[in-house]
Amino acid sequence: DTALPDFKVVEASPAAAQEAGEILRAGGLVAFPTETVYGLGADATNDKAVAAIFAIKERPTFNPLIVHVKDEIQAAKLAEFNDMAQKLAHAFWPGALTLVLKRKADGPLSLLATAGLDTVAVRVPSHPVALALLAEADVPVAAPSANKSGYVSPTLALHVLMQFKDRQGLNLIIDGSSCPVGVESTIIDVTGPVPVLLRPGGVAVEDIEAVVGPVQMPSAEPSSDGDIKAPGQLKSHYAPSIPLRINVEPKDRVKGESLITFGPDMPRRAAINLSKTGDLAEAAANLFIMLRALDMPGIRGIAVVPIPNTGLGRAINDRLNRASAPKDGETPGAPPKYHDP
Ligand code: TXA
Ligand code: MG
Structure with a gap:
């Protein structure tokens, strides 16, 4: 036009x-x-x-x-x-x-x-x-x-x-x-x-x-x-281009994976915290920024600790669930469909 x-x-x-x-x-x-x-x-x-x-x-x-x-x-x-x-x-x-x-x-x-x-x-x-x-x-x-x-x-x-x-x-x-x-x-x-x-x-x-x-x-x-x-x-949605695992306890993080934590008393090494005080609204506000920040070359995957499924926690878990689902026509761990450098 x-x-x-x-x-x-x-x-x-x-x-x-x-x-x-x-x-x-x-x-x-x-x-x-x-x-x-x-x-x-x-x-x-x-x-x-x-x-x-x-x-x-x-x-x-x-x-x-x-x-x-x-x-x-x-x-x-x-x-x-x-x-x-x-x-x-x-x-x-x-x-x-x-x-x-x-x-x-x-x-x-x-x-x-x-x-x-x-x-x-x-x-x-x-x-x-x-x-x-x-x-x-x-x-x-x-x-x-x-x-x-x-x-x-x-x-x-x-x-x-x-x-x-x-x-x-x-x-x-x-x-x-x-x-x-x-x-x-x-x-x-x-x-x-x-x-x-x-x-x-x-x-x-x-x-x-x-x-x-x-x-x-x-x-x-x-x-x-x-x-x-x-x-x-549609099941795969809101997805970063690297693999994402949910409901992972900090001790089960694997090498090369970045950890997203929630609440107090969480490990600080190779981890970022959605809300150190355990505030679900703060966690929701931080979620997409953190997923994007970790979606970069050199990081092999993202692991997220369990998030309470109440209040805004429901929205967070819904997005994490979809982000962790295999993408259309992909098997888990396959190359990304979308890449956002
Ligand atoms: O917060 C939001 O809702 C943002 C901001 C920009 O307002 N918008 C947003 O739009 O998330 P979108 O297009 O990404 O998601 C819209 C969702 C889709 O899942 C779509 O299927 C659903 O709304 N939707 C739209 N019209 C619908 C309808 N008539 N019946 C059922 N679902 C519908
Ligand atoms: Mg959308």
């Missing part, structure tokens, strides 16, 4: 938000910080712009995107809100909760954004830079995490730069420093009689249950055949 400016990185500011809004309305792509991870945004009503997201992420087009809006009023133009949805939106928006809702049949969304489903995943982020961008754009913004499909999500503008080195198709990165939550939003499907957890994330399931009662947890292991409600739950 000739109206679109050449690629650049700018620091967050009101002027940057305004420029981002112009780029989005003109059909361009903008990477921006949210409280969870950096998103790669496009006008969710523009088929061509949405198609460009799938192309630069190398994302399968059957995997729908999250649509970001500035408030509940804008969300109500795209999707049907039942009681449960309303309660959850009131309690957690703006914030790290994505609701899967019935899509409005006559709504403006690109069918590609929702992968042709009759539902749509919607979220109002709380990050001030994201909110400023959404206010300026004045269109719903489809934004997956700003990484190549299958790799670790970015929590710094630098991570986005490293993922899209050729910058082809990317018009702007807004640098808003590190993402405070550090893991993606929690996704809850509220289209059925009971809320269903599709992805644990930045809002603890315990807090959601306090508002709407018991949440149905994913029953089986996520499969790699796409036969699942959230296609993004």
Whole structure:
């Protein structure tokens, strides 16, 4: 598109938000910080712009995107809100909760954004830079995490730069420093009689249950055949390019492996600690930065100690589980599918 400016990185500011809004309305792509991870945004009503997201992420087009809006009023133009949805939106928006809702049949969304489903995943982020961008754009913004499909999500503008080195198709990165939550939003499907957890994330399931009662947890292991409600739950995901082992006691670390620990009284040699005080929110905020930092030549693998499976620990364990799964068509220990130098 000739109206679109050449690629650049700018620091967050009101002027940057305004420029981002112009780029989005003109059909361009903008990477921006949210409280969870950096998103790669496009006008969710523009088929061509949405198609460009799938192309630069190398994302399968059957995997729908999250649509970001500035408030509940804008969300109500795209999707049907039942009681449960309303309660959850009131309690957690703006914030790290994505609701899967019935899509409005006559709504403006690109069918590609929702992968042709009759539902749509919607979220109002709380990050001030994201909110400023959404206010300026004045269109719903489809934004997956700003990484190549299958790799670790970015929590710094630098991570986005490293993922899209050729910058082809990317018009702007807004640098808003590190993402405070550090893991993606929690996704809850509220289209059925009971809320269903599709992805644990930045809002603890315990807090959601306090508002709407018991949440149905994913029953089986996520499969790699796409036969699942959230296609993004493909088993290998969030994966560094070197092997990762989970639930490893420090004494079982093998030579050449770097250890990720959690809590006090952990070994310090060849190890980095997600949170020395055992704070799961701090651990979540550090997780992707540490996985990326260790994903480099000379390190043969990553071993992670057991992490408590409560609160944000659920999101951490979910990402670690997927990161440790064999990648598509790979056996454990095989060469990496994605490499991020
Ligand atoms: O925190 C986040 O959610 C970040 C920031 C940028 O907002 N976004 C993010 O987007 O993680 P993405 O595309 O990486 O993950 C979106 C997930 C995918 O697993 C996708 O399958 C699922 O949401 N999803 C999207 N629409 C859906 C729908 N209608 N039904 C079920 N799952 C859906
Ligand atoms: Mg993602």
